[in-house]
Amino acid sequence: MELKPGYKRTDAGIIPSDWDAVPLGNIGDALIGLTYRPEDVRPHGTLVLRASNIQNDKLAFDDNVYVGVEVPEQIMVRPGDVLICVRNGSRNLIGKAALLDERCVGMTFGAFMAVHRGQDGRLVNYLFQSNILKRQINEHLGATINQITNRSLNAFCIPLPPTESERESIGTTLNDVDALLDGLDRLIAKKRDLKQATMQELLTGRNRLPGFSDEWTMKRLDQLAKIVMGQSPDSKYYNRVGDGVPLIQGNADIVGRRSVARVWTRKVSKPGQSGDILLTVRAPVGEVSIASEDCCLGRGVCALRAIGDQAFLFHALVFAEAVWRVLEQGSTFTAANSAQVAAFSVRVPRSETEQAAIAEVLSGLDAEIAALEARRDKTRLVKQAMMQELLTGRTRLVDAKGARV
Known part of the structure; x- marks a missing residue:
């Protein structure tokens, strides 16, 4: 395929001529997680982040493990760290990642995980969600290897914009899409709660629709x-x-x-x-x-x-x-x-008429939920397309005056 003017072919793919293709280890450190024994687990203590604490590229705290051991300061996580699953019985989970925030202060991470610590955590997190790193991870795993070593993690090749402002702008733009997705998820959850409450009222006869008394x-x-x-x-x-x-x-x-x-x-x-x-x-x-x-x-x-x-x-x-x-x-x-x-x-x-009226109300709520889910799914596809454009430099961001950031 012929290159567009102003672009070059690299190990990270085709990128703008003023971008670099660098090993991930060039922009941060990869840290190995905590090894602990079953007898170290406590009802309370230091929370150990594991693969189950990453759900849909976000942090989740529904399945937590705590330990009562002294943890080296170096592997106490910090906001801006990127948590990565590097070893797991399920190959599909290897490489999934999440950006850590202030909620994680005072926590550590397990030995089947790694943390990338650097100045561009948000950008790195989106690179792990993109095909750029997913492809390299799949090639690395091959047929028998079921883990990513720190050496391999540091060697993964990433496209890197030349300026801090461009890196930040890419991260901010994609984060805005994530904020929209989070808002849609919350709205869907509220609609589902409303439907459940409506079912509780209408399908028990506790609340009757107007005009029905049979x-x-x-x-x-x-x-x-x-x-x-x-x-x-x-x-x-x-x-x-x-x-x-x-x-x-x-x-x-x-x-x-x-x-x-x-x-x-x-x-x-x-x-x-x-x-x-x-x-x-x-x-x-x-x-x-x-x-x-x-x-x-x-x-x-x-x-x-x-x-x-x-x-x-x-x-x-x-x-x-x-x-x-x-x-x-x-x-x-x-x-x-x-x-x-x-x-x-x-x-x-x-009354079959009342049955039909109740069904109409509940089906209407189902339709609203389905429309929101369709909008969320479309937004997810848009995000994937945006990552492919922005993280490879195929599309460059500009400021309000039209100047490149």
Whole structure:
């Protein structure tokens, strides 16, 4: 490929002529984490950052380990450090990183992690999220190596803008996109909480929609829907090339409460229809979704076709998932047979008009959540494209006067 004027080919890819391609070790130090023993773990003490403390390129504190040992000052983390997973049983986790902030003061990091410490932490963090370093990490790991040594980490080649102001501007621009993504995540969480609260009010009859006063009643599923129990065809008919119809066997074939084609079958033992409510009948029992297309129902699911309002029954069963979970807890209940599914009871309004009205409210909230999720997903794609442009110098940032930063 012919180079554009003003660009050069380097080990870090094609970059502007005034940029450098340098080893990561040239702009900071790679530090090895703390080695500790199981008996060093305490209920409280110094928090040891591990791979589980990085979720979606951000810090997370849902799964913490504390130790009661003296930690060298050098490996006490600082704001601006970049935490990197360098060894893990799961190869997909190697190389994931997060920028550390003020919340991490007083913490350290484990031996399966490394910290890059330098002046350009924000830029380095985005480089680890980009294909620039992901490609080099994948090439380094090869077929058998399952770790990144400090020597290898320092040797990774990165594109480096010539001025501190340009490096800071790139980091700030990408951070602004992250702030937008964080805002969307918070808004989605609020909408989900609102939907859960609305379900609690409307699907229990605690709060009634205007104009409805008829009684509610408990009904068995076989009174509310036609039930089709799944049955898996012989595996010799399975394939992964789209020959036949999708085989839906359980949660592995469900994403976002919609069925997804993963395995196909040329023989259909129990047909499912597009729009069917799908209910898992093997652990975890009671998970609810919708068939995205005609399919074959495997033995891990059953299909429900409502006698009344299909959308209401879907929402009522989503709300009832917690009941199935209670049944599973503390027992060996790992599957539901046709009799148990048929006998499962749901509280419903006698009026189908009220059922439809409730479903309309809840479906409206689902649509709002889906729109926000689609916007977030699009923003993530935009961020990836921006990283590819900005971190390689393909697009250069300018100030308010149009001058290059």
